Amino acid sequence: MSSRSSSRSERPLYPREINAGYKHYEGSITIEIVEVAEVPQFPSGKAYMIAYRIIDGDYVSPVAHLFVSSDTDLKKEFKRVVDFYNQVKSSILGRR
Numbered sequence: 001m002s003s004r005s006s007s008r009s010e011r012p013l014y015p016r017e018i019n020a021g022y023k024h025y026e027g028s029i030t031i032e033i034v035e036v037a038e039v040p041q042f043p044s045g046k047a048y049m050i051a052y053r054i055i056d057g058d059y060v061s062p063v064a065h066l067f068v069s070s071d072t073d074l075k076k077e078f079k080r081v082v083d084f085y086n087q088v089k090s091s092i093l094g095r096r
Helices: 074-093
Strands: 004-006 023-026 029-039 047-056 064-069
Touching: 023 074, 029 074, 047 074, 064 074
Parallel strands: 004 023
Antiparallel strands: 023 029, 029 047, 047 064
């Protein structure tokens, strides 16, 4: 399994296709996967908890978590995470 991804690829990325150490790149931001765990979800049966950190130059975030269903396209979720991070980045890093 590749540990590199780019949001440019047309193919969806599903939780079962990644594991710890996987890296997804959105521009200059890297999302590094720390853990992928299957968790029970009713009534559909499968969901995943994905622990990740954001790497932006010298900044490495604390570990955060996404809870997603098995059919979620992670590329879209990672883009959403990076978009939000970019909105609050100056507050987190203390820069303008």
